[in-house]
Amino acid sequence: MPETASTTRAPDALLPSLAPLLHEWLPRQRWFAGKGRRVTGFTLDAATELLPLDGTGPGLLHLLVRVEQPGRPAGTPADCYQVLLGVRSQLPPRLAPALIGRIRQGPLAGRAVYEGLRDPRLAGLLYERLRSPGRTGPLRFHATTALPPALAPRMLDTEQSNSSLVYGDSFILKIFRRVSPGANPDLELPLALAGAGCARVPAPVAWFESGASTLGVLQPYLRDSRDGWRLALDALAEGRDFTTEARALGRATAEVHLALARALPTRRLDRAETEQLAAAMDRRLHAAAQAVPALLPHVPGLRAVFAAAGGGSVVQRIHGDLHLGQTLRGSDGAWAVIDFEGEPAKPLDERRSPQPTVRDVAGMLRSFDYAARTHRPWNAEWASRCRAAYCTGYAEAAGVDPRADPALLRAYETDKAVYEVVYEARHRPDWLPVPMSAIQRLASS
Numbered sequence: 001m002p003e004t005a006s007t008t009r010a011p012d013a014l015l016p017s018l019a020p021l022l023h024e025w026l027p028r029q030r031w032f033a034g035k036g037r038r039v040t041g042f043t044l045d046a047a048t049e050l051l052p053l054d055g056t057g058p059g060l061l062h063l064l065v066r067v068e069q070p071g072r073p074a075g076t077p078a079d080c081y082q083v084l085l086g087v088r089s090q091l092p093p094r095l096a097p098a099l100i101g102r103i104r105q106g107p108l109a110g111r112a113v114y115e116g117l118r119d120p121r122l123a124g125l126l127y128e129r130l131r132s133p134g135r136t137g138p139l140r141f142h143a144t145t146a147l148p149p150a151l152a153p154r155m156l157d158t159e160q161s162n163s164s165l166v167y168g169d170s171f172i173l174k175i176f177r178r179v180s181p182g183a184n185p186d187l188e189l190p191l192a193l194a195g196a197g198c199a200r201v202p203a204p205v206a207w208f209e210s211g212a213s214t215l216g217v218l219q220p221y222l223r224d225s226r227d228g229w230r231l232a233l234d235a236l237a238e239g240r241d242f243t244t245e246a247r248a249l250g251r252a253t254a255e256v257h258l259a260l261a262r263a264l265p266t267r268r269l270d271r272a273e274t275e276q277l278a279a280a281m282d283r284r285l286h287a288a289a290q291a292v293p294a295l296l297p298h299v300p301g302l303r304a305v306f307a308a309a310g311g312g313s314v315v316q317r318i319h320g321d322l323h324l325g326q327t328l329r330g331s332d333g334a335w336a337v338i339d340f341e342g343e344p345a346k347p348l349d350e351r352r353s354p355q356p357t358v359r360d361v362a363g364m365l366r367s368f369d370y371a372a373r374t375h376r377p378w379n380a381e382w383a384s385r386c387r388a389a390y391c392t393g394y395a396e397a398a399g400v401d402p403r404a405d406p407a408l409l410r411a412y413e414t415d416k417a418v419y420e421v422v423y424e425a426r427h428r429p430d431w432l433p434v435p436m437s438a439i440q441r442l443a444s445s
């Protein structure tokens with residue numbers, strides 16, 4: 001693998017000048033996971049000049065930055081984020097919205113620091129770097145195929161847990177924001193699925209990493225597709241049935257599960273392990289009720305739902321955060337599934353652990369409920385028809401109906417609704433009533 005000249009600066013030398021800017025900017029980002037807790041300091045794991053900061057033109061600084069916050073459990077490291085900073089002496093007016101701030105001290109004093117991914121020149125450089133595999137400092141770039149040169153980049157402005165750039169409507173590059181050591185399942189699983197011949201998931205064509213951490217993945221951009229969430233809301237708004245789509249989506253989910261079971265190990269749990277799954281739901285509920293006290297009155301009812309579940313006895317790798325927004329329907333009607341990262345708030349080893357497939361099914365069932373709840377008037381009937389059609393489609397392709405064990409399905413749906421309560425409280429408080437209404441229903445019936 002060729003190694004380009006390493007342009008890595010001593011990370012600590014840069015930090016004093018960047019820290020005040022990061023302090024102001026980082027906690028406001030949608031992808032910042034530590035919202036609601038003070039930031040008390042930063043340390044740099046790595047700082048790499050992908051374009052030199054020598055002042056002759058725009059510089060591109062790649063950082064892996066640890067954010068110190070109080071309340072971190074003993075023995076766990078501070079969260080690490082991937083940040084790409086553009087640095088220029090003069091910021092052109094078109095880049096003004098990307099400004100993070102001006103450096104006040106040190107050798108770079110006076111320079112404008114801005115979000116590098118919003119600068120087409122710098123985003124283009126990142127793509128060119130992916131096209132020619134090799135190393136720059138601690139960063140390693142890989143490609144599985146020859147990629148076309150010079151595709152125009154644009155940054156996606158959707159609300160995301162990460163950040164994505166589309167290149168020439170041909171490829172999409174996802175930049176992971178919170179970074180942990182270990183293969184990111186959003187690279188690991190699509191690669192395994194491609195190897196197993198599953199065409200439901202766009203296959204990665206390039207990626208980059210540092211140490212054991214995956215930092216970004218490039219895959220084909222499905223330009224003629226629309227995501228399942230938008231399609232569902234449109235159907236609701238137009239009073240249209242969505243069961244044909246839901247059934248096809250159930251089949252697609254089952255195909256992905258079958259391919260994952262072919263590609264990666266599956267395991268039958270013993271009784272004690274099965275009980276641990278229910279105990280883990282209890283633990284998550286307890287933690288969620290500490291974070292969102294509105295859950296407290298429902299805790300006994302929700303615990304009863306977990307206790308009633310007999311337990312899913314076979315586990316395998318699954319999607320882990322399946323919802324309508326993670327699905328894309330092409331103009332030919334075929335569904336694709338994306339974003340195998342799992343629930344962003346969970347630790348990586350938990351996200352990579354084998355789980356019962358019913359967990360994904362439950363995630364999608366919650367999503368039909370979400371769609372119906374965000375529509376006025378609330379259309380409960382629409383949601384239950386979609387939920388049934390989705391399970392029917394799943395059963396057709398998997399040979400196992402997820403409704404065969406209703407107590408288990410209900411437990412996983414409840415577990416997901418608990419997760420959603422915390423997610424919404426943290427990221428979108430206006431949405432909190434959506435999962436809370438499910439909590440009320442699940443805890444009391």
Ligand SMILES: Nc1ncnc2c1ncn2[C@@H]1O[C@H](COP(=O)(O)OP(=O)(O)O)[C@@H](O)[C@H]1O
Nearest residue numbers: 158160161162163172202220221222227338339
């Ligand atoms: N291969 C793809 N083709 C077309 N659009 C995509 C593709 N992958 C992701 N997207 C779109 O990009 C956005 C973010 O993707 P996602 O993987 O869900 O990111 P995040 O983990 O940040 O939520 C979504 O709106 C999704 O519809």
Ligand SMILES: O=P(O)(O)O[C@H]1O[C@H](CO)[C@@H](O[C@H]2O[C@H](CO)[C@@H](O)[C@H](O)[C@H]2O)[C@H](O)[C@H]1O
Nearest residue numbers: 160161321323324325343344366367370420423
């Ligand atoms: O797509 P992400 O990996 O970022 O997932 C997170 O954000 C989702 C919202 O964008 C969130 O999903 C919840 O809201 C959806 C509607 O916006 C709904 O369809 C899902 O069913 C619901 O869970 C997801 O939970 C979170 O991990």
